[in-house]
Amino acid sequence: MKSVKSALISIFIVGGGQIYAGRLWTGIAFAVIFYGSILLMRNIWTGLNPAFWSIVGVWFLFWLYNIFDAYKGARLEQPPCERVCPAGIAPWVYINLIATESKEKYPFFPFFNILERICPAPCEDQCTRKIIDSAVAIKYLKSAVKTSEPAVSDKKRNKKVGIIGAGPCGLSAGYYLVNKGYSVTIYEKEEKPGGVLRTFIPEFRLSTQALENEIKKILDCGIELKCRTEVGKDISMDELLQKYDALFIATGAWEPVKMNIPGEEMCLNGLEVLKRIKQGEEFGIGQVGVIGGGNTAIDVARSLIRQGNKVTIYYRRRIEDMPAEHEDREEALEEGIKIIPLCLPRAVKKDRVVMVKTESPEGRLGEVKVIEGSEFEVKLDKLIMACGQKPKPDFLKPYVNIDEAGRIKTKDGRTSNPRIFAGGDAVLGSKTLAHAVGQAKETAESIDLSLRGIHPFIGRLLKKTYLPRVELLPIKDIPRIKIPHRNIEERKHDFLEVELRAKKEDLKKEADRCLVCPLRYRP
Amino acid sequence: MKRIVQIIFLIIHNSYIPAFFSGGIYQGVLKRYCTPILNCWGCPLAWYSCPIGALQHFIGLRFIPFYILGFFGTVGIVIGRMSCGWLCPFGFLQDILYKIRSYKFKLPAGCSYLKYVILIGVVVIITYLTGEPWFCKLCPDGSLIAGIPLVLADKTGDLRTLVGWHYYMKIAILIFILLGSISIKRFFCRTFCPIGAIFSIFNRLSLLRIRVDKEKCADCGACQMVCPMDVPIYKSSNHIDCIRCLDCIKHCPSHAITYEIR
Numbered sequence: 001m002k003s004v005k006s007a008l009i010s011i012f013i014v015g016g017g018q019i020y021a022g023r024l025w026t027g028i029a030f031a032v033i034f035y036g037s038i039l040l041m042r043n044i045w046t047g048l049n050p051a052f053w054s055i056v057g058v059w060f061l062f063w064l065y066n067i068f069d070a071y072k073g074a075r076l077e078q079p080p081c082e083r084v085c086p087a088g089i090a091p092w093v094y095i096n097l098i099a100t101e102s103k104e105k106y107p108f109f110p111f112f113n114i115l116e117r118i119c120p121a122p123c124e125d126q127c128t129r130k131i132i133d134s135a136v137a138i139k140y141l142k143s144a145v146k147t148s149e150p151a152v153s154d155k156k157r158n159k160k161v162g163i164i165g166a167g168p169c170g171l172s173a174g175y176y177l178v179n180k181g182y183s184v185t186i187y188e189k190e191e192k193p194g195g196v197l198r199t200f201i202p203e204f205r206l207s208t209q210a211l212e213n214e215i216k217k218i219l220d221c222g223i224e225l226k227c228r229t230e231v232g233k234d235i236s237m238d239e240l241l242q243k244y245d246a247l248f249i250a251t252g253a254w255e256p257v258k259m260n261i262p263g264e265e266m267c268l269n270g271l272e273v274l275k276r277i278k279q280g281e282e283f284g285i286g287q288v289g290v291i292g293g294g295n296t297a298i299d300v301a302r303s304l305i306r307q308g309n310k311v312t313i314y315y316r317r318r319i320e321d322m323p324a325e326h327e328d329r330e331e332a333l334e335e336g337i338k339i340i341p342l343c344l345p346r347a348v349k350k351d352r353v354v355m356v357k358t359e360s361p362e363g364r365l366g367e368v369k370v371i372e373g374s375e376f377e378v379k380l381d382k383l384i385m386a387c388g389q390k391p392k393p394d395f396l397k398p399y400v401n402i403d404e405a406g407r408i409k410t411k412d413g414r415t416s417n418p419r420i421f422a423g424g425d426a427v428l429g430s431k432t433l434a435h436a437v438g439q440a441k442e443t444a445e446s447i448d449l450s451l452r453g454i455h456p457f458i459g460r461l462l463k464k465t466y467l468p469r470v471e472l473l474p475i476k477d478i479p480r481i482k483i484p485h486r487n488i489e490e491r492k493h494d495f496l497e498v499e500l501r502a503k504k505e506d507l508k509k510e511a512d513r514c515l516v517c518p519l520r521y522r523p
Numbered sequence: 524m525k526r527i528v529q530i531i532f533l534i535i536h537n538s539y540i541p542a543f544f545s546g547g548i549y550q551g552v553l554k555r556y557c558t559p560i561l562n563c564w565g566c567p568l569a570w571y572s573c574p575i576g577a578l579q580h581f582i583g584l585r586f587i588p589f590y591i592l593g594f595f596g597t598v599g600i601v602i603g604r605m606s607c608g609w610l611c612p613f614g615f616l617q618d619i620l621y622k623i624r625s626y627k628f629k630l631p632a633g634c635s636y637l638k639y640v641i642l643i644g645v646v647v648i649i650t651y652l653t654g655e656p657w658f659c660k661l662c663p664d665g666s667l668i669a670g671i672p673l674v675l676a677d678k679t680g681d682l683r684t685l686v687g688w689h690y691y692m693k694i695a696i697l698i699f700i701l702l703g704s705i706s707i708k709r710f711f712c713r714t715f716c717p718i719g720a721i722f723s724i725f726n727r728l729s730l731l732r733i734r735v736d737k738e739k740c741a742d743c744g745a746c747q748m749v750c751p752m753d754v755p756i757y758k759s760s761n762h763i764d765c766i767r768c769l770d771c772i773k774h775c776p777s778h779a780i781t782y783e784i785r
Contacts, residue, residue, distance in 0.1 A: 023624050025624070029620075029623050030625075033701055037694065037698050040671065043675065044690070046683070046684075049688040051688035051692045052691050054691070058698045058699045058702070059698070061699070062698065065705075074624040080744060083744075126742075131743065517743075517748070518748070
């Protein structure tokens with residue numbers, strides 16, 4: 001509200017809105033340049049000529065900039081943690097709230113406490129503190145942040161939005177849209193909402209209780225949820241398009257990627273195994289091999305070792321190139337899982353697998369070369385494939401453009417059909433929870449703009465920036481916090497969460513380590 | 524340190540106090556010498572001449588300006604664009620204007636090359652064809668420190684009668700540059716300045732160089748954050764826009780940036 005008021009003041013008095021918003025010197029400088037130049041022109045006025053209109057033009061530009069600035073507020077440089085966050089969280093702001101023990105609350109963010117558990121934390125890879133000793137434990141600090149309650153808007157817009165898929169992306173988009181005053185209905189084919197988080201993520205990484213709490217918070221904002229309704233089977237796309245003003249597709253990526261090797265039909269699929277374990281099935285296989293290096297592979301291996309199997313992971317690149325979370329990999333090694341890098345399966349036979357050695361000199365994204373003639377055999381009771389998943393939106397083919405990999409083509413969430421929007425894994429392929437939430441936020445804004453009939457470019461100008469009040473704190477020489485884990489022997493046999501929540505005092509100390517780099521390295 | 528040097532040089536360059544009483548400009552021996560910065564010689568307080576003004580003067584007379592070219596070459600080959608960062612008063616003004624807390628924009632990368640268009644188009648070709656120093660006629664520094672004070676302090680009223688569409692144009696450009704410098708880091712230096720354009724050619728050759736130790740560098744981007752020219756130093760250390768202000772060396776958290784004299 002303050003930003004609108006200062007913009008209004010700035011329309012009439014150049015620099016007034018800035019002074020009203022508490023930026024005294026900015027306001028004075030703006031006023032001096034603007035009114036100073038008018039005074040100067042009065043002083044040297046020698047009559048009207050065409051060049052005078054160029055001055056009027058520049059004054060107009062200045063006036064526009066002044067209103068824009070009053071509305072948006074001063075912006076600091078984005079620090080690396082905010083720049084790389086796929087979800088669009090500003091970690092340095094909440095860290096500063098903890099460090100200064102501020103009473104202010106961080107705005108509600110869907111799945112905030114889940115991100116603490118299952119985010120690969122690209123922010124920590126980029127943290128500036130890493131140069132002094134090691135990165136701030138940005139991910140774990142989330143449990144010490146006070147977030148405000150989910151905001152429900154009082155104004156109601158007379159428009160309806162349908163969402164397909166109650167996964168993390170669909171649910172968060174639902175929250176943002178309800179927040180803007182639309183009535184939202186989510187269609188889900190499974191029995192309960194939660195998508196990938198509920199079906200595949202094993203209990204020891206994310207407890208169902210934590211997930212339920214988070215989903216309840218979002219659904220309580222007034223979202224209508226229709227479970228066990230599959231679009232294309234129970235209800236058709238045309239019907240939905242008739243019923244709703246806009247449709248948001250967040251169907252995710254559930255189709256496993258195949259390797260196309262002989263004997264693949266004898267293998268189990270990683271996603272299938274995770275789903276069945278979560279439903280309570282026991283796998284007593286014996287000697288198991290898992291193919292893949294992503295989170296799915298590690299999760300499958302760790303789930304199976306908890307049921308008394310012996311597990312080995314085979315990965316085609318080097319161990320350090322694995323896309324899985326670094327910490328999960330370490331925990332898996334501690335629990336007694338073997339990882340054999342640089343090999344690929346060639347053929348699957350009844351009780352053994354033919355492997356071939358590979359080399360991958362270029363690292364994570366480089367090509368993988370097979371070394372011919374280096375085949376070797378491994379005795380395995382079962383091989384499990386966990387080499388990625390992709391979206392499969394067959395029922396959407398007549399409505400939107402889809403690329404070869406099965407992903408829906410979008411721009412800021414808008415598909416080729418002006419009334420259909422898409423986000424999450426259905427657009428990105430298989431990515432993280434943070435990506436899904438970030439896309440949901442972006443797409444919800446696109447939907448809002450399109451339903452109000454505003455051009456996306458103007459929408460970008462009107463977008464409000466969250467204005468944090470951050471303080472510069474002295475650099476403190478404290479080592480990085482050690483997150484408590486449950487004892488290896490104990491955790492190896494059950495499915496309770498492995499990571500424990502750290503104490504509030506320890507987290508406060510950890511927050512003190514943040515350099516607040518945007519303030520410290522200001523030009 | 525940088526700020527102190529900038530203030531001292533501002534005073535050294537612009538301190539012809541008698542101008543306050545006479546209302547005229549200094550026309551003595553020192554005006555024959557130029558300094559490697561943009562500071563209008565028409566300013567009542569200025570002691571020295573502006574190299575781009577002198578260059579255009581000779582181009583306008585259709586001489587080859589050996590003295591000015593040699594001057595640019597000598598300074599450029601030794602320190603590159605360092606004088607822009609440490610001595611230039613107009614650059615100093617832009618640094619101060621950027622400190623105003625307002626909404627900031629980023630300049631698209633291609634704009635850096637616009638200054639070569641200005642250098643070749645306005646300073647060389649148009650000046651050669653018309654015989655008049657057209658860059659000086661539009662230069663925002665000229666209007667700020669020479670044009671406006673001279674007209675305001677004019678006692679006889681001769682200058683005021685000359686104020687016309689051209690003078691209005693200059694003021695429009697000045698306001699535009701001031702607006703740009705508030706919202707964009709060193710807007711004028713990066714997009715328009717022909718002196719910067721000449722020195723930037725020597726940036727890759729000069730004796731003084733910036734070196735980034737790739738082993739230590741963590742790609743954190745702190746150098747670009749503090750850089751007054753918004754140069755991604757961790758990606759390209761002797762970029763055409765590097766003005767050797769050495770702020771990045773001071774602020775690099777991993778001490779990966781050093782300067783070397785070869």
